[in-house]
Amino acid sequence: xxxxxxxxxxxxxxxxxxxxxxxxxxxxxxxxxxxxxxxxxxxxxxxxxxxxxxxxxxxxxxxxxxxxxxxxxxxxxxxxxxxxxxxxxxxxxxxxxxxxxxxxxxxxxxxxxxxxxxxxxxxxxxxxxxxxxxxxxxxxxxxxxxxxxxxxxxxxxxxxxxxxxxxxxxxxxxxxxxxxxxxxxxxxxxxxxxxxxxxxxxxxxxxxxxxxxxxxxxxxxxxxxxxxxxxxxxxxxxxxxxxxxxxxxxxxxxxxxxxxxxxxxxxxxxxxxxxxxxxxxxxxxxxxxxxxxxxxxxxxxxxxxxxxxxxxxxxxxxxxxxxxxxxxxxxxxxxxxxxxxxxxxxxxxxxxxxxxxxxxxxxxxxxxxxxxxxxxxxxxxxxxxxxxx
Numbered sequence: 001x002x003x004x005x006x007x008x009x010x011x012x013x014x015x016x017x018x019x020x021x022x023x024x025x026x027x028x029x030x031x032x033x034x035x036x037x038x039x040x041x042x043x044x045x046x047x048x049x050x051x052x053x054x055x056x057x058x059x060x061x062x063x064x065x066x067x068x069x070x071x072x073x074x075x076x077x078x079x080x081x082x083x084x085x086x087x088x089x090x091x092x093x094x095x096x097x098x099x100x101x102x103x104x105x106x107x108x109x110x111x112x113x114x115x116x117x118x119x120x121x122x123x124x125x126x127x128x129x130x131x132x133x134x135x136x137x138x139x140x141x142x143x144x145x146x147x148x149x150x151x152x153x154x155x156x157x158x159x160x161x162x163x164x165x166x167x168x169x170x171x172x173x174x175x176x177x178x179x180x181x182x183x184x185x186x187x188x189x190x191x192x193x194x195x196x197x198x199x200x201x202x203x204x205x206x207x208x209x210x211x212x213x214x215x216x217x218x219x220x221x222x223x224x225x226x227x228x229x230x231x232x233x234x235x236x237x238x239x240x241x242x243x244x245x246x247x248x249x250x251x252x253x254x255x256x257x258x259x260x261x262x263x264x265x266x267x268x269x270x271x272x273x274x275x276x277x278x279x280x281x282x283x284x285x286x287x288x289x290x291x292x293x294x295x296x297x298x299x300x301x302x303x304x305x306x307x308x309x310x311x312x313x314x315x316x317x318x319x320x321x322x323x324x325x326x327x328x329x330x331x332x333x334x335x336x337x338x339x340x341x342x343x344x345x346x347x348x349x350x351x352x353x354x355x356x357x358x359x360x361x362x363x364x365x366x367x368x369x370x371x372x373x374x375x376x377x378x379x380x381x382x383x384x385x386x387x388x389x
Contacts (some may be wrong), residue, residue, distance in 0.1 A: 024321075072368040074294050076344065078285025080305075080359040082278065084256070086271035089115055090244040095262050095272070102258060106249045113272055115245035124238035131231035138224040153212040157205035164198035171195040214375030253277045276357060281348050282318060283361045286341040289324065296320075296369035300365045301346045308354055317365060319345035338374070349382035 093115040100112050108307055174191035177183025257274040260266060283303055287295065303313040321343040346363050349354065353363075 033194050043154055054280045062339045065193075072366065074287070074291055074365040074367055075286055076285035076346075076363040076365065078344075078346075078361055078363060080348075080355045080357060080361055081282055081284040081345075082276050082357050083280070085253070085275050085277060086259070087112075087247060087250065087252065087273055087275065088268055088271050089113075089247055089266040090268050091115055091120065091241055092267045093117075093119075093245065094267070095260055095264050095266050098258060098260070098262055098272075100255050102255050102271070103184045106253055106255060108249060108251050112249055112255075113247040115247075115266060117242055117245040120238065120242040120245055123352075124235070125181050127231065127238040129232040129233050131228070132251040133232045134224065134228045138221070138228050140225050141216040141221045145212040150209070150212045151211040155206070157202065157209045160198065160202040160205045164202040165196040169190070247272060249275065251277055252279070278353065280318075281350055281355060282345040283315075283348060283363055285344050285346065285361075285363055287320075287344050288339070288341055292320075292342055295344070295369050296371040300366045300369055302347050302366075303346060304362050304364075305355070305385075307357055307359060311354070313348045313350060313355070315346050315348040317344060318347040319343075351382070 060232050083379060086215075096116050098112075100106055100110075106112060146223055171191040171194070174183055174188040178185060178188045246361075253275040256276050258272075259274065260270065260272050266272060285331045297317055297320060299317045301317060303315055304311065305313075324340040324342055326340065346365070
């Protein structure tokens with residue numbers, strides 16, 4: 001055996017253990033791959049333990065504050081509901097432009113479609129021309145006779161007066177000549193006719209002069225004013241028809257459907273869009289008859305959905321149906337078919353615009369807080385509800 005082999009046998013030889021060593025705590029023998037636990041690792045484990053404890057306590061408190069407390073809450077299940085409108089043109093014509101698409105958010109008074117306005121613009125121009133003409137007629141009547149017209153009437157009257165006087169002299173001469181047999185009866189009659197005609201012409205010119213001085217009659221001015229008012233009404237009507245070739249949104253909302261397209265013939269009875277109104281927003285639910293006495297208009301409520309777990313929406317009871325109806329389910333047992341329920345609307349505040357039409361929702365109505373004196377949809381507002389939640 002060599003010296004090297006002797007050393008290896010010595011290293012692998014068992015170490016003798018004395019009886020005293022058996023009762024002593026032996027220090028752990030660490031392999032080269034093992035490291036003792038250091039203080040930083042212990043601190044890291046302690047921090048992780050504290051964070052986990054804090055998260056657990058926070059989750060417990062959240063569930064504690066938002067869950068329904070038995071005896072003080074009524075839990076209902078329903079669906080999110082909103083109002084829908086289908087705007088239409090108030091005129092008839094071909095659609096030239098559709099300015100929004102499905103899913104677009106629109107604002108109140110936003111233009112969303114247009115019609116061909118050629119005919120309506122021409123009608124407006126015609127009405128405006130008639131109105132301006134009648135305005136001039138009324139202005140002429142209100143201004144009265146011009147000084148030149150009065151002078152002309154007076155000159156005509158004076159000229160006819162001179163003719164009237166001269167014909168009178170001729171008639172007197174003809175009468176005298178006939179009496180002396182120097183003239184004939186025919187000459188006298190002709191002079192008399194000329195004299196009478198001149199007198200009538202003078203009287204007519206005299207009245208014309210008086211009318212020129214007095215000006216138009218009040219009745220003529222009133223009639224002219226009435227015609228002008230009618231023409232102005234025709235202009236406003238034509239303007240309205242021209243404005244009606246532009247379709248505007250009546251309120252904020254979301255476009256759900258484009259019913260017509262450019263080139264289609266529109267009319268007041270044909271909707272152009274289907275628009276979902278984002279306010280008011282409510283959950284339509286049904287409450288059993290034995291729970292109906294627990295709720296009242298204006299009671300506070302919270303709403304949760306499966307789409308946004310942990311998100312709580314605040315609202316209030318805004319409507320309770322006065323009549324009962326059968327359970328509105330498509331699939332139901334014979335026992336549930338005869339159950340009567342009442343429809344309830346819980347108005348919801350959705351500042352983040354997360355709720356959608358038809359979304360299933362769970363409602364918790366707080367019966368421990370008395371409702372306000374004035375219930376219904378106008379009992380609360382989203383601003384006041386958010387401030388007092």
